[in-house]
Amino acid sequence: MSRIGKLPIDIPQGVTVTVNPDNTVVVKGPKGELSQDVHGDMIVKVEGAHVIVERPSEDKAYKAMHGLYRALIHNMVVGVSEGYTIKQELVGVGYRANAEGQVLELGLGYSHGIFMVLPNEVKVSVLNEKRANPIITLESCDKQLIGQVAAKIRSFRKPEPYKGKGIKFVGEVLRRKAGKSAKV
Numbered sequence: 001m002s003r004i005g006k007l008p009i010d011i012p013q014g015v016t017v018t019v020n021p022d023n024t025v026v027v028k029g030p031k032g033e034l035s036q037d038v039h040g041d042m043i044v045k046v047e048g049a050h051v052i053v054e055r056p057s058e059d060k061a062y063k064a065m066h067g068l069y070r071a072l073i074h075n076m077v078v079g080v081s082e083g084y085t086i087k088q089e090l091v092g093v094g095y096r097a098n099a100e101g102q103v104l105e106l107g108l109g110y111s112h113g114i115f116m117v118l119p120n121e122v123k124v125s126v127l128n129e130k131r132a133n134p135i136i137t138l139e140s141c142d143k144q145l146i147g148q149v150a151a152k153i154r155s156f157r158k159p160e161p162y163k164g165k166g167i168k169f170v171g172e173v174l175r176r177k178a179g180k181s182a183k184v
Contacts, residue, residue, distance in 0.1 A: 003067075004067040004070055004071060005066030005067040005069075005070045008050040008051065008052050009050060009051040009053075009070065009073055009074050009077055010049060010050060010077075011049045011051060011077060012029075012077070012081045014029060014030055014081065015027065015028065015030075015077060015080055015081050016029075017051050017073075017077065018046070019044045019045070019046060022037075023037065023038045023039070023040050023042070023044070025038055025073055027077055027079075027080050028080065029077075029079075029081045030080070031079065031081065031082070031083045031141040032079070032080055032121070032142075033080065034076040034142060036069075036073065038069050041055075041056050041062065042054070042055060042056075042062070042065055042066070042069055043055070044073070051077070053066060053073065075143045078143075079140070079141035083140065084139070084140055084142075084143050085137065085139050086137075086146055086147070086169070087136070087138075087170040088135070088136045088138075088154065088169055089134070089135050089136075089167070089169070089170050090108070090133055090134045090135075090136070091133050091159065091164055091168060092108070092109060092157075092165035092166065094109060095108055095109065095133070095134065095157075096128070096134055097128070097134045097136055098126060098128075099124045099125060099126045102118045102119075102124070104116045104118060104126075104153070106153075106156060108156055108157040109157070114156055116152070118138075118149060119145060119149070121140050121142055121145055122139070122142075122145060122146055122149050123138070123139045124136065124137070124139075125137045135170065136153065136167075138150055150169075154166075154168075154169075159172075159174050161174065161175060161176055161177040162179050164176065
């Protein structure tokens with residue numbers, strides 16, 4: 001059996017999980033509401049304060065889907081109860097960030113500013129302090145969406161290996177290179 005797929009998902013207080021007849025799992029909680037379509041052959045049951053995902057047979061495809069759907073449902077339960085937060089840091093002289101509503105404005109050393117409109121499910125805030133790098137904080141209940149938005153922001157200026165300039169995740173350790181050495 002799948003090590004991840006066979007684990008039951010605990011439902012915390014204040015979260016409701018419903019499985020519709022068309023195999024759509026809907027999770028509601030204090031942070032929001034998420035839904036996920038599940039393959040028609042997979043069996044999702046809500047028993048008391050647990051969600052259990054089962055597969056119909058030992059086929060390789062069902063084994064793969066077993067762990068996948070269990071992980072997706074678990075991420076939804078954690079998202080609507082606690083939420084997800086991603087922090088990114090802008091490292092570089094003159095790099096700046098500003099957030100107004102759902103629009104994130106970035107100044108990353110290009111000849112133009114970058115304006116990014118974020119989805120309504122993602123909340124953004126920017127911390128600008130003197131003598132410190134700007135920090136972008138993203139919050140959402142949808143783990144997949146917040147990860148995709150963070151990856152898009154990072155793609156505007158990936159950290160380079162020589163000076164470390166670019167957009168990096170807070171706490172990320174970059175692999176640095178030595179660069180050229182002067183010959184005598």
